[in-house]
Amino acid sequence: MNKKRLAAVLRPLAPLVALALLVIVMSVMNSEFATVNNSMNILRQTAVNGFLAAGMLLTLITAGIDLSVGTNAILSAAAMAYIMITFDVTNPIVLLTMALLAGTTVGLVNGLLLTKLKLPHPFVSTLGMKYVLAGLALFLLATRTVGGFPEGVMFLGSADLAKGSGFNGFPVSFIAMLILFVAVHLLLNRTSLGRSIYAVGGNPEATRLSGINTDRVLIFVYAAAGFCAAIAGIIIVGRSGVANPSAGMSGNYETDAIAACIIGGASFTGGKGNIWGTLIGALMISVIRNGLTLMNAQSDVQFMVIGAVIIIAVAIDVRRNASEEKRRRLAAV
Amino acid sequence: MNKKRLAAVLRPLAPLVALALLVIVMSVMNSEFATVNNSMNILRQTAVNGFLAAGMLLTLITAGIDLSVGTNAILSAAAMAYIMITFDVTNPIVLLTMALLAGTTVGLVNGLLLTKLKLPHPFVSTLGMKYVLAGLALFLLATRTVGGFPEGVMFLGSADLAKGSGFNGFPVSFIAMLILFVAVHLLLNRTSLGRSIYAVGGNPEATRLSGINTDRVLIFVYAAAGFCAAIAGIIIVGRSGVANPSAGMSGNYETDAIAACIIGGASFTGGKGNIWGTLIGALMISVIRNGLTLMNAQSDVQFMVIGAVIIIAVAIDVRRNASEEKRRRLAAV
């Protein structure tokens, strides 16, 4: 019984093993990799994708998708920059609120479009939204890149804890991300809203006929994805010091976020996925990028390795599930 | 009865009406729009997306997706450029064969990954493939952009029929696309393989239990998508005169192709979609892009309009389906 318990606890950690393997490979290939400061860098580099992926995960669980999270992050940053330069607002609270408001509103609109227009799938509407937001960000800032944000705004993306004596510090952005992840975990597993999110993804019709307002669940999910995107936008500003309105269309923010979720066990068909898998997925992507940069790999190698890892990660996951099934099957008496 | 018949014939033409409306709006807003030469331009600009969308449509009908079609087109072009510069091959037949082979092989691999690894959905595997191909293209050409292709290779993408006396000619690429579309139409509606494609998308389990080798159907579909991508790559080379290995990651090829299919009535849940709807979807996208260019719209406006049109197109489609349902309900009395 105890042995079984242990196995049950360890099983969901399997992706962690894949991550650990990747870390070991990278450490062997590069001596700089396994240093404390580099580990902190990896965490630092995970935060933006982590926030975007958290929102994306919620939409994926409902069998949806949000292709506008990346441009939404950029728009939120642009909205903050806009009121800063137009109205000379320097109060960080006001600026941050503006960003969160912009991102969440966009998410809300995504949710309303999906539910009120009764769209079959949010792929196209959020793709359309991606374009609209890219245009809006350019319009707001008249294509200008804006810098000079107050410290309070930059804090989340740039501050480090316990910095000093050779230690570069523990990134606040990663801690913020972890807090969000715990919140998402609790939401998904310990609340009725969370269980409704899974149910909507598994069978929206049955969920609706069980007396659950599926529209409200979906609207919440997209608004939450927008909220997460806004925080990602704030971190982008903190990390880079500027709000660049043209970044939305040129970045691959969405694909990275989706990859993190799917590597972590979410599925396009909905009803599946959890936030810790997503964490591992996001870390895996950062580890690969970081390790390859340390090795000074060129774009071609980087692309190929990232692609291969994505494919292998999913293949491993499928294998693992299959062998798990088999184990349980043979154990049946 | 006759009236009903007429209605039944006309109903699928509804997206055509939307396209016609769009064309009328554009013509009124800009006098240059409705010229013969500009119409030829629109057709010319539709060909690449049309080929990619045809392949994408097949995968969407099976409830799948191929996120690698764009980079596959670029890779096919790069493969052709590679053997040209490395082995001094100038025979167009050899070069074209190389491109088709490369693209189809990639598609085949996509299909094999999906079926042999028993992946739940091709989203991630083709996403991974997108990265791998982007890397491969850069690797093959050492990041260099290659020009100087022989006429025979350029023909498909650059030749025009009946050119002269002020008429810019009818683009061969569009004719080729139409021929492919007719072939796809016949495949989907008049062959048992085609019906199996719909069946797999509608209910893979039931299709398998009906004794159909669903794996083989899927492998065919992805190989076909790869084949179409290779032709798109050949047309890109013909149109631009060069094979640019870095174009894969930065283009929006996949999203445009998906948008064309979905505007044309395909669905992520599979079992739906037809090639003529896809044609209209692809034309709509070209018309918008072309019209906005003629109107001298700025990037921000362009983005916003394209986004809005994408959203509106889907919304209209949903409305149309809903009102059709209602009509049916009322007619049932």
Next chain:
Amino acid sequence: GTGTSETESDGSGNSGGDETIKVGVVLKTLSSEYWSYVGAGVEAAAEDLGVEVQLLGPASETAYDEQNNMLETMLADDAMDAIVIAPLQPDSVVSVLGGTEKPILFVDTDAPFENKVSYIGTGNEEAARTGGEAAAEIAGEGAEAAWIGGVQGNTTSDQREAGFIAGLEAGGVTVVAKQYAEGLADKAASTMENILTSNPNLTVVVTNNDEMAAGAARAADAAGRELVIFGFDGIQAGVQNVIDGTVTGTVAQDPYGMGYKSVEAAVAAIKGETVEEFIDTGSKIITSENAEDYLATLREQLGE
């Protein structure tokens, strides 16, 4: 196209219809600050000269097909008297131009088009080389440098890479790392963090644009490393960073002047006047010494 027509329009209206000179301008994109300066120059020239311009640019600097489509659309427009292009992909643009009889001018980036009227600009490579030299001079011989590019394989990024590296090496600086960050500031910050980890002796970083320079600067600052950082483009935020001292310098190519002069040259060509085959708009290294002045000029040009 109608070659030369004597038109005097007051610029307030294009009511002149067919008689108004119409110049088409296709830039690399309109969705970035640098190109909005070029655009501002184009529009100022149009106003001053009383001609009509159609100013276009694709969604991003990697939207190659889109630029070709725009060009094609413009070539088909009979009312267009001349076309100014900033080619994303020179060879490709040449093949789209084919045998057109309209006067064609290139701005910012040259292309091997046989019948071109003029090229207005400073080569990206050339400008970047001066930037590399300046950075090498500040860092001193024997220093180690890194390059953070946009998209590898993209013509502009590749040209700037070649120029920067040539300049650095001429100054005795070795380039130990080459990485690419999609032109995005936050990705450049990540890339910088990683480059710093694997290159403890690194003292110089040159980037493909000012946004990435800003991101790299923040990463270096957070890691407590003093670096010589050079950006490219000379956009306001970039120049401001130079003034603030977070970034060492940036390479400015006088984008406004490019835009203005290209329209000037196009109009001259339409009127049948002789136009120089190469109009050098020069480039400027912006450092703390001249940054304030440059920012003031920029603002003036933009009418702020």
Next chain:
Amino acid sequence: MTSVVELKHVTKKFPGVVALRDMGIEIKPGEVHGLIGENGAGKSSLIKVLTGVYKPEEGEIFVDGEKQHLTSAQDAQNAGIACVYQELNIIRQVSLTDNIFLRHPIKNKFGLLDYATMNAQATKTLADMGITADVTKPAALFGMGVLQMVEIARALLRDAKLIIMDEPTSSLGETEVKQLMRVVRELRDRGVAILFVSHKLEELFELCDRVTVMRDGEHILTEPMSEMTNDKLIRAMVGRSVENQFPDHEAVPGEVAIKFDGVTSVGTLKNVSFEARYGEILGFAGLVGAGRTETMRAIFGDLPIDSGEVFLNGKAVKIKSPQAAVRRGIALVTEDRKGQGLVLNQSVADNLILSSFGKVSSKGWLPPARVTAVAEKYISQLRIKTPDAKNQVGKLSGGNQQKVVIGKWMNSDSDIFLFDEPTRGIDVGAKVEVYNIMNALVSQGKCVIMVSSELPEVLGMSDRVIVMRGGEVMASMNRGDDDFNEDDIMKAAWGQKKEEVL
């Protein structure tokens, strides 16, 4: 005479369950062989081993006396085995013709599909079974009855030597069952062997030559049907005898819970009026497509009402959504458990609490212990056969899935229960449990409305019966009245309108 198909010593395991244990069965040419067993006994699994879908861990399959390895559905079809599966294998997006001819299409001389011929054949085959349908329309537009026949037509057109039917009658009405039986007999007379799974004993007695009973994945007996009795069969199946098929309840009709007054929904319901009271079971009878399900949906706020009035507890109400209905204490056990009843890829526990978040959660928080407690309560109360509460519902046998749907609503504390075909696919023993549940609800003073296509069930359980046809109420009968019998109900269902109907 060699058997068409013989299975020997087959063992098939699933995670946490042994579905088949040293199981054997032998089917002879030209016989109708009944297969019966409780929910989860392993009937469907046995069939899927026969059709090459499941690969058993142990055992052998003989076709025409020769040992065969069936590794895919294709293999089985090539061996002449066709199957109508329990969970319909209809592709809803394509036409009936496509569904029928998917695997063996008819082609013209160019190798292209010959739809003219296929449509004609499909129409004719369906017509032979008493179904008139436009075969070019997508399957999604047809009700379960038609689709069931389409599945059978598909098997018929294939010239199989063994046709397996896994609960083919569970979605059929009385008349269609008769038609199906006729078809089965014709097939038998042509020498085709039939393996027929059903939970309805009368059908088995009427149709089968021999019967095999299985329990817990094991073979219990195979006997000629003529030597069996109802009681013997049930005892073999459940290991005990079931005393009363339709347990009684004390009807104490109370206030009117639901009242429909001339409700019309264009295209489906025409001027429907009826009353349902607390403390009684109101049955709805009718043929397939009579509009009973639509009536339930109208009560549940899931069908637009164009005219007429609905009264709830005496007050006129407009229930706009299922959510509003649930809030007002109405529960609907849907007839289509896969499409509308269950979230198949979620756990048994998650499905069981889906309609009662308000009760299980406190301020939106769901304590895991409370969830488990609720789940375990219903798993034991309804005897749901599952390894544990975390098992995916999709992995349960059909009947056990149905129990989860019922359990979901049991936990919701509703006052009005709408049961649409509640015993579809449920075994004899479990049926009685469901009836007991209904009786318990009624004795607690709740209002129960039951839609059923099984007349004995309607007569056995209802205090009053409403008969519908074509979206209209044809008759209303009270228990104890003269016309409370099969004949009169059937007459009404076929279109004889009773005069005193409101």
